[in-house]
Amino acid sequence: MQRRNPASRTGRPRSAAADTAILAATRQALVDLGWSGLTLSDVAVRAGVAKTTLYRRWAGKNELVVDAVAELFDELTLPDRGSLAADIEGVVLQFAAILARPEARSGLMAVVAEATRDEALRERVRASIVERQKRLVVAGRARAQERGELPPESDAARSARAVDLIFDMVAGSVVHRTLVSNQPADEEWVHALTRVLLSGLAAGTR
Amino acid sequence: MQRRNPASRTGRPRSAAADTAILAATRQALVDLGWSGLTLSDVAVRAGVAKTTLYRRWAGKNELVVDAVAELFDELTLPDRGSLAADIEGVVLQFAAILARPEARSGLMAVVAEATRDEALRERVRASIVERQKRLVVAGRARAQERGELPPESDAARSARAVDLIFDMVAGSVVHRTLVSNQPADEEWVHALTRVLLSGLAAGTR
DNA sequence: GCATTACGCTACGACTCGTAGCGAAAGCAC
DNA sequence: GTGCTTTCGCTACGAGTCGTAGCGTAATGC
Numbered sequence: 001m002q003r004r005n006p007a008s009r010t011g012r013p014r015s016a017a018a019d020t021a022i023l024a025a026t027r028q029a030l031v032d033l034g035w036s037g038l039t040l041s042d043v044a045v046r047a048g049v050a051k052t053t054l055y056r057r058w059a060g061k062n063e064l065v066v067d068a069v070a071e072l073f074d075e076l077t078l079p080d081r082g083s084l085a086a087d088i089e090g091v092v093l094q095f096a097a098i099l100a101r102p103e104a105r106s107g108l109m110a111v112v113a114e115a116t117r118d119e120a121l122r123e124r125v126r127a128s129i130v131e132r133q134k135r136l137v138v139a140g141r142a143r144a145q146e147r148g149e150l151p152p153e154s155d156a157a158r159s160a161r162a163v164d165l166i167f168d169m170v171a172g173s174v175v176h177r178t179l180v181s182n183q184p185a186d187e188e189w190v191h192a193l194t195r196v197l198l199s200g201l202a203a204g205t206r
Numbered sequence: 207m208q209r210r211n212p213a214s215r216t217g218r219p220r221s222a223a224a225d226t227a228i229l230a231a232t233r234q235a236l237v238d239l240g241w242s243g244l245t246l247s248d249v250a251v252r253a254g255v256a257k258t259t260l261y262r263r264w265a266g267k268n269e270l271v272v273d274a275v276a277e278l279f280d281e282l283t284l285p286d287r288g289s290l291a292a293d294i295e296g297v298v299l300q301f302a303a304i305l306a307r308p309e310a311r312s313g314l315m316a317v318v319a320e321a322t323r324d325e326a327l328r329e330r331v332r333a334s335i336v337e338r339q340k341r342l343v344v345a346g347r348a349r350a351q352e353r354g355e356l357p358p359e360s361d362a363a364r365s366a367r368a369v370d371l372i373f374d375m376v377a378g379s380v381v382h383r384t385l386v387s388n389q390p391a392d393e394e395w396v397h398a399l400t401r402v403l404l405s406g407l408a409a410g411t412r
Numbered sequence: 413g414c415a416t417t418a419c420g421c422t423a424c425g426a427c428t429c430g431t432a433g434c435g436a437a438a439g440c441a442c
Numbered sequence: 443g444t445g446c447t448t449t450c451g452c453t454a455c456g457a458g459t460c461g462t463a464g465c466g467t468a469a470t471g472c
Contacts, residue, residue: 010440012450024422035320048452050450051429056450094289106321108314108319109318113319116308130387164387165395169378169402171382177374179318192371193371197406198406199409200401201406202405215419215471216416216417217418218421219469247460257420258421261461322467
């Protein structure tokens with residue numbers, strides 16, 4: 001617990017290999033057992049570590065799964081496809097591909113559900129998962145402004161609200177399509193989504 | 207189990223009062239304990255019935271919570287506010303009000319998460335919850351066509367895809383705003399959402 | 413009355429949880 | 443090398459939950 005000191009280096013260091021093994025084992029357990037079937041004892045066996053090691057690093061199942069799922073979103077990038085519409089479609093397709101994986105499907109909604117009653121967990125989800133996605137919206141918006149596809153932001157607060165709205169619309173639509181409606185967010189669907197979104201935003205800024 | 211017969215009436219009938227008491231107790235348990243803290247034993251005590259009665263009527267926690275949450279969406283109606291934009295805003299505000307309630311917040315995402323690994327549960331969620339929301343989109347669209355705000359549907363398949371897209375965008379955005387971003391879907395936000403959505407759709411049908 | 417089904421209650425084995433305790437291992441300072 | 447410190451693996455534990463079985467009782471249709 002006392003890792004507070006900036007360079008508190010004495011004693012046996014924690015195994016970094018164990019961390020990656022545990023997170024990978026957690027994702028595999030999500031695939032095999034789902035959220036409700038996942039137990040920390042099982043993850044420990046899969047990862048080849050003792051159960052007590054898990055409890056020394058994570059407070060419980062919620063925190064562990066958040067970290068395990070968050071890593072899935074590391075691969076999200078903002079490819080430069082030449083236009084705002086193409087950029088959005090590219091990112092959304094990446095996002096949809098992640099949400100198509102069973103470890104994301106089982107884990108993501110579960111931690112969001114748990115976070116509704118746990119302030120600390122909600123903050124962890126926000127910092128580890130949501131922000132990781134949101135920065136792409138900010139970056140895409142900035143790039144579109146450089147290209148002249150969007151007007152430069154005048155009011156900071158107004159701009160922040162616009163980013164929030166876009167983010168909730170994009171992420172929410174894809175999540176709902178994938179996990180609730182249970183249908184693939186394929187290229188055709190993503191194209192239609194992007195068209196509605198960009199037309200609406202263009203009309204709004206007029 | 208043998209309720210197959212259309213009017214298989216022999217023996218003591220099931221208490222309808224128990225059903226409503228159990229579902230109400232389930233929602234209250236979601237408020238007090240959240241999804242992970244909810245146990246069927248606890249619900250039974252709250253409802254004043256025996257635990258075995260619960261197991262006679264529902265296969266498990268998942269199915270019970272789906273039914274309990276589904277009832278929350280019964281109050282959704284499509285008020286005639288005079289224009290498509292106003293109608294949408296009215297429904298979305300109702301939807302947001304439901305999602306602001308803790309029993310919906312805790313329960314809805316949890317059952318969606320569980321449904322990712324349970325085909326039967328997914329179908330139950332679709333029939334009990336999703337369809338209940340989706341019919342409002344269909345009805346609102348039909349009313350807008352009567353008003354002349356939207357062109358009459360030419361291709362059935364094309365129309366179905368449009369309804370699906372709109373539904374995922376509306377429901378997904380509100381859910382994401384409320385449960386993930388954890389910010390209120392108030393009138394201002396709903397108004398901005400509706401504006402983007404309708405502008406985008408109008409541009410698309412041109 | 414009789415048959416049938418639902419109900420309340422108790423008890424049960426199986427399982428999971430999170431923690432405590434202990435000896436061994438792996439680093440750092442000297 | 444010798445200590446010091448922290449992590450690790452392992453075992454064991456009480457507490458709590460799960461879902462079911464068994465049994466006597468209550469409520470309906472015939």
